[in-house]
Every structure is written in structure tokens, then in C-alpha cells.
Amino acid sequence: MRIAVTGGTGFVGTEVVRTLLLAGHELRVVGRGVRQAPLPDGLRLTFGDVVTGAGLDGAFAGADAVIHLTAIIRERGPQTFAAVNAQGTANAVDAAARAGVGRFVHLSALGVDPDPDFPYLASKWQGEQAVRASQMDWVILRSSVIFGPGDGFFRQLAGALRVPSPFLLIPGDGRARFQPIAVGDAARCLEAAVEEPARRHQVYEIGGPQHLTLEEIMRAVAAATGRDWFLFSPRRPLRLPVAALKPVAALMDRLLPNPPVTAQQLALLSRANATRLDAVPQAFGFDPMPLAAHLQTLGPQRRWPTAPASST
Numbered sequence: 001m002r003i004a005v006t007g008g009t010g011f012v013g014t015e016v017v018r019t020l021l022l023a024g025h026e027l028r029v030v031g032r033g034v035r036q037a038p039l040p041d042g043l044r045l046t047f048g049d050v051v052t053g054a055g056l057d058g059a060f061a062g063a064d065a066v067i068h069l070t071a072i073i074r075e076r077g078p079q080t081f082a083a084v085n086a087q088g089t090a091n092a093v094d095a096a097a098r099a100g101v102g103r104f105v106h107l108s109a110l111g112v113d114p115d116p117d118f119p120y121l122a123s124k125w126q127g128e129q130a131v132r133a134s135q136m137d138w139v140i141l142r143s144s145v146i147f148g149p150g151d152g153f154f155r156q157l158a159g160a161l162r163v164p165s166p167f168l169l170i171p172g173d174g175r176a177r178f179q180p181i182a183v184g185d186a187a188r189c190l191e192a193a194v195e196e197p198a199r200r201h202q203v204y205e206i207g208g209p210q211h212l213t214l215e216e217i218m219r220a221v222a223a224a225t226g227r228d229w230f231l232f233s234p235r236r237p238l239r240l241p242v243a244a245l246k247p248v249a250a251l252m253d254r255l256l257p258n259p260p261v262t263a264q265q266l267a268l269l270s271r272a273n274a275t276r277l278d279a280v281p282q283a284f285g286f287d288p289m290p291l292a293a294h295l296q297t298l299g300p301q302r303r304w305p306t307a308p309a310s311s312t
Helices: 011-022 056-060 081-098 119-132 153-160 183-195 214-224 242-255 263-270 279-284 291-297
Strands: 002-006 026-031 043-047 065-068 103-109 137-143 167-171 202-206 236-240
Touching: 002 011, 011 026, 011 183, 026 056, 043 056, 056 081, 065 081, 065 183, 081 103, 081 119, 103 119, 103 183, 119 137, 119 263, 137 183, 153 214, 167 214, 183 202, 183 279, 202 279, 214 236, 214 291, 236 242, 242 263
Parallel strands: 002 026, 002 065, 026 043, 065 103, 103 137, 137 202, 167 236
Antiparallel strands: none
């Protein structure tokens, strides 16, 4: 298949590109920038801006399918949730339809909700509505937090835990539920969504094999990175009220290029980020990897893959 991938140079996109190249697909990575490093055979990088819609018609021309991964979890200047996650998805859908694309696969998020009190989830919900309204064979995957080489969530946690302290500082009561899924497993689900005709007009929720609270995740990351002790004593959990943390998070968001948490991310702790434990085995026929098996991947991002000898 000829597949265009928006967001193909990002964390999830890099793994999706690797997976699809190995499966023999002809890929076109769509993005705003120009990658200077040489790309593998069979991989084409082309310009397309989902926010303005510029270049998308040409980027999608001749493609059999589009996998839309472009999204943000933090607003920066004009890169807002409304502009990228909502309107950007609508722009991609419109361009794909004009280009005659047959299948449109969209990566969304668990907990999507039109409630404006949760701008990130509302923007993902709006993006989904644009996908559902199209006449293409669309597929939507709603994922829990994704981990692996180069991820943001777990790398930020690891970074925050490097601060010397006798306490393990936990936002809220620590009971917010997650279902972390490995990036390779998410890529396998996206591959099935784009390849298998019977999945048309389906919405799938995906997550790993465990429901873990935020406190359990933080303890696991601390242990994996050697930050579970302070001097000669184990770090004790100190739970901090979300309301008290929001002003601090808002200030860090304005002052730091990569803050450990934003006020809007703190608000999301009131919403469960999990689905059924058997969601992936039932829908995609394989058992996803547990978080513990991949905690060592809190390292550098992977290199670009090598394409197979032949592609279609």
C-alpha cells in the first residue's frame, strides 16, 4: 500500500514508520520541516502543514491510506489544541478526501470528551467528529499513555525524579489510573487498522496489560532509574493537592521550555486513562507488553529504520 503518515517523525510516528516499512509498504512521511539526514529506501519525506492545510493535497496525492498521528499535548503559542488536534485533523481529513484516499486511520486518546473544562480531551473529541463525518473508510484508535524510546510522559517523570529529595512528590492522591502501552504494540494496532478492510468505521480503545495508578508508575520509574532512595533511606511518598500545584505548573509552563507538568495535564488526573485489560488481545489478537519490560527504554530515541529490499 501507499501510505502517508502525518507526524511520522515523532515518537509514535517513528515506530509506525519502522513497522510499516518492514511490512513492505511504500511510505510518505508528512511534516512541516525538512529532515537533513538521509532516509531509508522506500521512505519519502514531503511537506504538509495540518494547521494551515498547506501542502496536504500534494502530500496525500496517490496515497491509498493516511495514518494521522499529528497532535500536541501541550499548547505553545499558535500551536493550540484547537488548531492542531481539532482543526488540524479536520484539515487532514478534507485533504485526504480530495485526494481520493480510501482509508483514514486516526490516533486519538482515551477519555475523549466534548467538555470544554478539559481542552485537550475536547480537541481530540472534535478531531474524531471530523473523521467520523468523512465518507472514507475511517478507523479510530483511542490510546492510553504510550511508552518507549523517546517518549514524553515517562521521560518527564524520570527527569522530575532526578531532583534530590527525601520525598516522592506525587500530584493529587496518586490514584489516577493509567494503562500504559508500548509504542511497538500501538504501532502493531495501527498497522492492523490500516491493512485490514473489516476494521472500517470502527473505534478501538487500546492499552497495556495492567491498570496502574500514578503512584505505582512513579514508584516503578524511580526504581528503574535508581531514584527510589535518598542517601540511605527510601524516598517517602508525599501527595500534593492538585489545586495547590496548578499555579506552580502554570508558572513553569510559561518559563520552562519543557516543564515537568502543565496545569491542564494536572486537571486530566481527575479522568481515568484506562480501558479493558483484554482490549488489545480481543481486538488485535496479541498480548501487549507490560511497562516493567520496557522501563529500560527511557533512553535515546531510536534511529531511522532500514527499509526492506522491496516495497509495494
